[in-house]
Amino acid sequence: MSTPMIDHSARKHSPQVAYRMVQAADLAYKDESTIEAKAREWGFEHVRHHQTRFTPPFPLEDTQAYTIASDKMIITGFRGTEPAQIRDWLSDASTPPWPGPAGTGYIHYGFGQALDSIFPTVKNALAELRDNDQSVWFTGHSLGGALAMLAGCRMYLEEPRLQADGIYTYGQPRTCDRLLAASCNKGFKDRLHRYVNNNDIVPPLPPEPAYTHADTLHYIDASGRARSSMPLLGTLTDRVKDATADLLAPASDSLRDHPIKNYLTALEKNLA
Secondary structure: OOOOOOOOOOOOOOHHHHHHHHHHHHHOOOOHHHHHHHHHHOOOOEEEEEEEEOOOOOOOOEEEEEEEEOOOEEEEEEOOOOHHHHHHHHOOOOOOEEEOHHHOOEEEHHHHHHHHHHHHHHHHHHHHHOOOOOEEEEEEEOHHHHHHHHHHHHHHHHOHHHOOOEEEEEOOOOOEOHHHHHHHHHHHHHHEEEEEEOOOOOOOOOOOOOOEOOOOEEEEOOOOOEEOOOOHHHHHHHHHHHHOOOOOOHHHHHHHOOOHHHHHHHHHHOOO
16 A cells, blocks of 8 residues: 555644645545545545535535544545635625634634534534544635634634644635634644735735734745745735736736645645
8 A cells, every 4th residue: 555645643733744734725626526536545534525505795605625534634624715706705894793613702704604504514524533533634725724724713612622733724814803813823822824825815805903814824935935934024025026027917916826726836845
């Protein structure tokens, strides 16, 4: 049997784990048969699919996720959406807030509705499959990143026995107010990892001060290098550099930086 692509014994952050988790986030966009085939290739014996339908404000018909499990590791990957879609409803300032997990702060209404529609099946799958003290990981891109982060918060505050050992998000929008973000900063410390690809249009939405991010940030610069910390001035300079690389269409840079394929490419390069 070939060695699985994912190290099932991993427990801490590393460039290797970040790359494997963006692969798992990408897998959430695939159909069920592809997910099942890839799970077997990666050495996961059990697969559960999660899909529910819900109503606007989301411009989608359903929320989708999957859970795969081995005897050492469990991964739940949440599906994202296209940047043109997510930008429209994240920019809507009239959207009402939704109570945060365990009544802590508040979150974006659309995220609350989407997570509520799928959280029971995710929780049940984890309760069923976590029979050997496996590590638990949540991952997602775009909308999927928001759901991964909030599902992790909800497990931490409401179902601590199922809380995640690692939460990895890519191109994640702002999800919550400062109160819930502070709770996540305290509870997750080095377990929550948010990756932002340079000028990605989604992470700055919805606008502050109503919504914010938890602290942990890994910034992918214009050269594709992932940095765990970068001074604000350096970040702004780097973003301007990349945004003006195509002088004919600089505004397209923020949309170009969001697709998950660009996160995959950058994080694969960072393995070296």
